[in-house]
Amino acid sequence: MTVRAILDSKGHHIESVEPDVKLSAAIKVLGERKIGALLVMSKGRIEGILSERDIVRVLGERGARVLDEPVSATMTRKVVSCRQADTVAGIMEMMTLGKFRHLPVVEDGVVVGLISIGDIVKWRVREYETEQEAMREYIKTA
Helix, strand or coil: EEEEEEEEEEECCCCCCCCEEEEHHHHHHHHHHHHEEEEECCCCCCEEEHHHHHHHHHHHCCHHHHHCCHHHHEEEECHHHHHECCEHHHHHHHHHHHHEEEEEECCCCEEEEEEEEHHHHHHHHHHHHHHHHHHHHHHHCC
């Protein structure tokens, strides 16, 4: 199974903010959208990614004063991405080894989606349920 199949199921919409947006505003977007990460983009280019982990880390290190600072001071700058043709198994391994839960999908330099570990789990559960149902039907007709 490929990343494209997950995106075709969940959609290609991404949430993003500009690097100069205040951290408090980005946190508000995360809460309103009920998501765990935002891409930080400028002129269509990924500058970084802001995750709940980044926010907790910086709040623990520097306190509430960081809420008035720009997202660029908190975001993860080294962003790993994948392509639509990548396999689900491959990105699962990438996410596990890298210890991150969100992965932008980039094609020809353009962000076409964002995959979360939750998307992968949901996809895998649906896949297993489909296989189990097929096995049950096979056994019934045997």
